[in-house]
Amino acid sequence: QKEVEQDPGPLSVPEGAIVSLNCTYSNSAFQYFMWYRQYSRKGPELLMYTYSSGNKEDGRFTAQVDKSSKYISLFIRDSQPSDSATYLCAMRTSGGYNKLIFGAGTRLAVHP
Amino acid sequence: DTAVSQTPKYLVTQMGNDKSIKCEQNLGHDTMYWYKQDSKKFLKIMFSYNNKELIINETVPNRFSPKSPDKAHLNLHINSLELGDSAVYFCASSLRLYYLRDEKLSEQFFGPGTRLTVL
Numbered sequence: 001q002k003e004v005e006q007d008p009g010p011l012s013v014p015e016g017a018i019v020s021l022n023c024t025y026s027n028s029a030f031q032y033f034m035w036y037r038q039y040s041r042k043g044p045e046l047l048m049y050t051y052s053s054g055n056k057e058d059g060r061f062t063a064q065v066d067k068s069s070k071y072i073s074l075f076i077r078d079s080q081p082s083d084s085a086t087y088l089c090a091m092r093t094s095g096g097y098n099k100l101i102f103g104a105g106t107r108l109a110v111h112p
Numbered sequence: 113d114t115a116v117s118q119t120p121k122y123l124v125t126q127m128g129n130d131k132s133i134k135c136e137q138n139l140g141h142d143t144m145y146w147y148k149q150d151s152k153k154f155l156k157i158m159f160s161y162n163n164k165e166l167i168i169n170e171t172v173p174n175r176f177s178p179k180s181p182d183k184a185h186l187n188l189h190i191n192s193l194e195l196g197d198s199a200v201y202f203c204a205s206s207l208r209l210y211y212l213r214d215e216k217l218s219e220q221f222f223g224p225g226t227r228l229t230v231l
Binding site: 008032038041042043044045046049086088096097098099100102104105107 | 116143152153154155156157160167168202204206208209210216218219220221222223224225
C-alpha cells in the first residue's frame with residue numbers, strides 16, 4: 001500500500017462546477033500538505049500548502065486537512081477550462097529533509 | 113529567465129544504451145532533486161543533492177548515477193537502459209535541504225521534464 005493514495009480519475013466537470021479532489025495517507029507523521037498542479041507536458045507547480053490541520057483559502061481554491069481521518073482535500077470553485085490539469089497532492093513530515101511524498105495525481109478536465 | 117531547465121526535452125533510445133540528462137537552476141537554491149514520473153503520473157523522488165553532496169538516494173538501481181558539478185547543476189546518467197526506465201524525469205530545486213516552517217521557502221520548483229522512451 002502506498003503512503004499516499006489519490007484517485008487518478010479522470011474527473012470531467014462542466015465549467016462553473018465545484019470540484020473536490022482528495023487524498024488519503026497512512027503516515028501520521030506528515031505535517032505539511034501541498035497541492036501541485038501539472039499541466040500537460042509541463043512540470044508540477046505548487047498551488048497551495050497547509051501546515052497541520054485546518055483550512056486555507058486562496059481565491060477559488062480551498063485546501064482542507066483532516067489529520068484525524070488522514071484525509072486532505074482541494075476544492076475548486078467556479079471551475080474554468082484553464083483549471084484542466086493533473087492535481088497532485090504531496091506531503092512531508094515536520095522534521096528532517098525536504099522530502100515530498102506524492103500521490104498519483106488526479107486528472108481534471110473542465111469542459112465549456 | 114527560466115528557473116529550472118532540463119535538456120533534452122525528449123530522448124528516444126535503444127535498450128542497452130547509456131544516456132545523460134542535464135539540469136540547471138538559476139534560482140540560487142542549495143538543493144536539487146531528480147524525480148521519476150511513470151506512465152500513471154506517479155511522481156517519486158530518486159535523488160537529492162545539497163551543495164554538490166548526495167543526500168537522498170532512494171532505492172534506485174545503480175545504473176542511475178547523478179552528478180552535481182556545482183550547486184546550480186545536477187545531471188543524471190543512466191547506463192544500460194531498460195524498457196522500464198521509460199518515464200518522464202523531472203529535476204527540481206529548493207532553497208534549502210532541511211524543511212523550513214514557511215512552506216513557501218521550502219517550495220520545490222520543477223523543471224519541464226525529460227520524456228525518456230526506451231525501445
